Each structure stands twice: as C-alpha cells, then as structure tokens.
Amino acid sequence: xxxxxxxxxxxxxxxxxxxxxxxxxxxxxxxxxxxxxxxxxxxxxxxxxxxxxxxxxxxxxxxxxx
Numbered sequence: 001x002x003x004x005x006x007x008x009x010x011x012x013x014x015x016x017x018x019x020x021x022x023x024x025x026x027x028x029x030x031x032x033x034x035x036x037x038x039x040x041x042x043x044x045x046x047x048x049x050x051x052x053x054x055x056x057x058x059x060x061x062x063x064x065x066x
Contacts (some may be wrong), residue, residue, distance in 0.1 A: 010039050 012033055019029045 012036060 014027060015036065016033060019032060024032075
C-alpha cells in the first residue's frame with residue numbers, strides 16, 4: 001500500500017461530491033464547506049495572517065495529527 005498524502009482541497013472536493021450524491025441542496029453544501037474551511041483555518045493554521053490559536057480539544061487533536 002502506498003503512503004499518499006491528500007490535500008485539504010482534495011478532501012473538500014471529495015466531501016462535496018459525497019454531499020451532492022446524498023442530494024443535499026447547493027446552499028447546504030456551501031454552508032458545510034464554509035464550516036470545513038473555517039475549521040481548517042483556525043485549527044490547522046492555514047491563515048492569511050500570522051496568528052495561530054486554538055482552545056478546543058478538536059483543534060488540538062487536528063494539529064497533532066498533521
């Protein structure tokens with residue numbers, strides 16, 4: 001088995017396809033993708049600025065897994 005890395009963009013695209021297959025409405029899909037983007041921005045540190053912060057356990061776990 002190959003050890004391949006998947007990017008955040010690929011994850012978002014796959015999740016979008018998954019939601020579309022389940023007949024979610026476009027506005028709902030967009031809202032879910034926005035939430036995913038914000039989680040990635042705050043927790044994983046993919047920000048335009050230099051600040052990185054986190055106070056939740058989920059964010060801490062996400063940071064240690066990357």
